[in-house]
Amino acid sequence: xxxxxxxATAPPPAPTARRxxxxxxxxxxxxxxxxxxxxxxxxxxVFLGLLFVGILFGDIVSKGYTAFAQTYIQVPVxxxxxxxxxxxxxxxxxxxxxxxxGLVKASLRKQFPLVTGRPQQRELYALISAGAPQQxxxxxxxxxxxxxxTRDVWLIAGADVDMLVKGQIDRDLPEADRRIKDSTLTxxxxxxxxxxxxxxFNTGFFTNGTSREPELAGIAGAxxxxxxxxxxxxxxSFPIGVGAALYLQEFAPKNRWTDLIEVNINNLAAVPSIVFxxxxxxVFINVFGVPRSTPLVGALVLALxxxxxxxxxxxxxxxxxxxxxxxAALGVGASPLQTQFHHVLPLALPGIMTGAIxxxxxxxxxxxxxxxxxxxxxxxxxxxxxxDSATVLPVQIYLWADSPERGFVERTSAAILVLLGFMVVMxxxxxxxxxxxxxxx
Amino acid sequence: xxxxxxxxxxxxxAVSAADLARGGHFSGTIGDITTPDPRMxxxxxxxxxxxxxxxxxxxxxxxxxxxxxxxxxxxxxKSTFLRCLNRMNDTIDGCRVRGSITxxxxxxxxxxxxxxxxxxQVGMVFQKPNPFxxxxxxxxxxxxxxxxxxxxxxxxxxxxxTSLRKAGLWNEVKDRLDQxxxxxxxxxxxRLCIARTIAVSPEVILMDEPCSALDxxxxxxxxxxxxxxxxxxxxxxxxxxxxxxARVSQRTAYFHLGDLVEVGETTQVFTNPRHxxxxxxxxxRFG
Numbered sequence: 001x002x003x004x005x006x007x008a009t010a011p012p013p014a015p016t017a018r019r020x021x022x023x024x025x026x027x028x029x030x031x032x033x034x035x036x037x038x039x040x041x042x043x044x045x046v047f048l049g050l051l052f053v054g055i056l057f058g059d060i061v062s063k064g065y066t067a068f069a070q071t072y073i074q075v076p077v078x079x080x081x082x083x084x085x086x087x088x089x090x091x092x093x094x095x096x097x098x099x100x101x102g103l104v105k106a107s108l109r110k111q112f113p114l115v116t117g118r119p120q121q122r123e124l125y126a127l128i129s130a131g132a133p134q135q136x137x138x139x140x141x142x143x144x145x146x147x148x149x150t151r152d153v154w155l156i157a158g159a160d161v162d163m164l165v166k167g168q169i170d171r172d173l174p175e176a177d178r179r180i181k182d183s184t185l186t187x188x189x190x191x192x193x194x195x196x197x198x199x200x201f202n203t204g205f206f207t208n209g210t211s212r213e214p215e216l217a218g219i220a221g222a223x224x225x226x227x228x229x230x231x232x233x234x235x236x237s238f239p240i241g242v243g244a245a246l247y248l249q250e251f252a253p254k255n256r257w258t259d260l261i262e263v264n265i266n267n268l269a270a271v272p273s274i275v276f277x278x279x280x281x282x283v284f285i286n287v288f289g290v291p292r293s294t295p296l297v298g299a300l301v302l303a304l305x306x307x308x309x310x311x312x313x314x315x316x317x318x319x320x321x322x323x324x325x326x327x328a329a330l331g332v333g334a335s336p337l338q339t340q341f342h343h344v345l346p347l348a349l350p351g352i353m354t355g356a357i358x359x360x361x362x363x364x365x366x367x368x369x370x371x372x373x374x375x376x377x378x379x380x381x382x383x384x385x386x387x388d389s390a391t392v393l394p395v396q397i398y399l400w401a402d403s404p405e406r407g408f409v410e411r412t413s414a415a416i417l418v419l420l421g422f423m424v425v426m427x428x429x430x431x432x433x434x435x436x437x438x439x440x441x
Numbered sequence: 442x443x444x445x446x447x448x449x450x451x452x453x454x455a456v457s458a459a460d461l462a463r464g465g466h467f468s469g470t471i472g473d474i475t476t477p478d479p480r481m482x483x484x485x486x487x488x489x490x491x492x493x494x495x496x497x498x499x500x501x502x503x504x505x506x507x508x509x510x511x512x513x514x515x516x517x518x519k520s521t522f523l524r525c526l527n528r529m530n531d532t533i534d535g536c537r538v539r540g541s542i543t544x545x546x547x548x549x550x551x552x553x554x555x556x557x558x559x560x561x562q563v564g565m566v567f568q569k570p571n572p573f574x575x576x577x578x579x580x581x582x583x584x585x586x587x588x589x590x591x592x593x594x595x596x597x598x599x600x601x602x603t604s605l606r607k608a609g610l611w612n613e614v615k616d617r618l619d620q621x622x623x624x625x626x627x628x629x630x631x632r633l634c635i636a637r638t639i640a641v642s643p644e645v646i647l648m649d650e651p652c653s654a655l656d657x658x659x660x661x662x663x664x665x666x667x668x669x670x671x672x673x674x675x676x677x678x679x680x681x682x683x684x685x686x687a688r689v690s691q692r693t694a695y696f697h698l699g700d701l702v703e704v705g706e707t708t709q710v711f712t713n714p715r716h717x718x719x720x721x722x723x724x725x726r727f728g
Contacts, residue, residue, distance in 0.1 A: 333561035
């Protein structure tokens with residue numbers, strides 16, 4: 001009786017304690033509902049984003065995949081010596097300058113003797129691409145023995161026939177609304193029944209430069225231009241960017257001037273790329289006389305554009321290297337430069353490379369600044385060096401997208417596919433390099 | 442003169458005119474700051490981090506073949522003082538050092554003196570084991586490589602082996618010298634760092650709480666090692682553990698809020714502290 005009541009039999013907890021748990025329970029439902037709403041919005045946003053990406057890819061692939069095939073028509077060609085080599089000398093010069101267009105036309109007339117009259121014959125000639133004479137010329141140059149014989153030659157089909165075979169032209173439209181006349185339709189159908197029409201993998205798309213004729217246009221020139229431009233961009237921007245980051249982060253005094261420089265580098269990363277193109281035009285071309293339309297000037301401009309990205313990424317990577325490594329190196333008597341190059345830089349390299357590859361991927365997709373320095377020119381020849389006139393893949397896509405011909409639509413999409421492929425490869429490389437060089441400390 | 446000044450036992454509460462001029466903090470250290478055979482001599486060293494006065498008029502000798510322990514509560518400036526001895530504070534922005542520190546009579550804060558060779562003479566072992574993310578061999582060989590201390594691969598191999606033996610690590614790692622140094626245990630890593638330091642044959646080794654990240658067994662091994670190293674090197678060690686200071690050092694310096702309060706033979710400081718602050722700290726009344 002002298003002991004106070006034990007805790008177990010104590011009166012129920014004070015009313016204030018009960019009320020706290022009630023209040024919590026009452027608000028709990030509302031709090032969870034809010035969380036559920038947020039989760040739903042997040043998931044919906046991700047779904048929507050994936051949906052749009054899916055639509056984009058579906059559209060590009062469905063439009064572009066046909067460009068990887070090309071229609072060929074088999075034509076028996078009699079390599080008439082009287083026409084190609086009238087004096088019988090077999091002189092390469094004479095053979096090169098012979099009338100191959102006439103040869104194509106003559107062969108077609110022979111294959112379809114029923115087609116008469118100039119307009120009908122013009123339609124007949126349109127079956128075959130304007131590139132066919134070059135095809136025959138190359139054949140004669142390589143094998144002069146074909147002269148005087150008749151060979152079945154697969155010639156590249158004209159763009160309209162190509163579109164028809166790929167199903168891009170609707171046969172059921174009235175003739176007046178259609179690119180292909182009824183008479184051509186019958187010719188194509190006849191070729192089909194004869195087995196003289198065929199679709200093959202379009203190697204020309206990867207080996208030809210651009211062309212006015214869609215069936216002859218390829219991305220080799222743009223690819224070569226892109227390669228030269230990006231290689232030089234990397235060569236210029238990587239060492240300069242890493243050097244600048246190293247100096248600013250590790251060596252430069254921290255004062256108002258370096259603060260100003262840092263702010264400006266961050267701002268430069270956000271400057272519209274076309275401004276860099278204007279700078280390239282004004283400084284590199286007009287003042288220093290760098291030849292325009294070349295990978296050289298393109299790389300200079302893209303390097304300027306990429307530098308801020310590389311510098312910012314490199315500084316962040318350098319900053320993340322623990323100071324204990326610097327102290328360790330300085331402590332055994334390494335000079336500051338040795339400390340940086342032997343220890344800090346190798347540890348920062350994965351981050352630096354990621355930044356550099358992201359910068360390069362951006363440069364790969366850039367077209368606006370290159371328009372300002374003349375890389376939009378129509379260039380058929382494949383560039384062979386840094387000072388040849390060239391264009392790059394995004395600009396090529398832009399040019400083709402502007403062309404009205406039906407054949408360029410599929411080629412535009414195909415070129416976009418190639419560009420996206422390169423982007424994926426580069427980003428994959430960034431991830432793999434990161435994994436490969438990442439070290440723990 | 443300095444020895445004389447340091448012998449003065451300060452009256453509690455009495456503030457001299459000089460103290461007032463310095464802003465009221467006390468001056469003068471109890472005990473003998475000198476040693477008969479000093480390797481490094483520090484006189485009236487002051488350090489500022491920006492506006493913060495981190496070290497105030499500290500004078501201390503680092504004796505030859507002797508271990509000097511620096512103890513004191515956190516933020517008392519003992520690590521800062523240690524880092525002055527091989528100019529590691531140079532790397533910190535806004536850090537200013539005044540006063541005189543000499544190594545074998547050579548003023549190390551001379552304008553013309555290059556800190557790079559100085560750090561080869563005054564090596565440092567840090568609080569957290571910080572081996573380079575390279576192989577064990579490369580960790581030890583690095584200093585010799587950059588200074589060009591060896592002429593052949595065989596010499597370098599020999600140097601790596603001697604250094605690892607001195608650090609008591611050879612038997613544990615001799616079969617895996619090409620494995621990364623970061624793969625060792627904490628205590629082994631710290632001994633690797635010691636091997637890396639002694640590979641460049643320094644005269645003085647500075648240790649900044651070398652055992653604070655280690656377990657008691659690894660700590661005991663390092664402490665034994667310190668005692669062995671004393672025969673060849675002069676050692677200054679900062680530690681939070683008073684038992685450690687008592688075990689490994691011959692002289693002990695007690696720091697408090699940037700002042701060097703008391704210096705003396707380790708046994709004397711721990712058994713018979715002369716200053717109230719020292720006594721309070723080592724009896725565990727604060728710290």
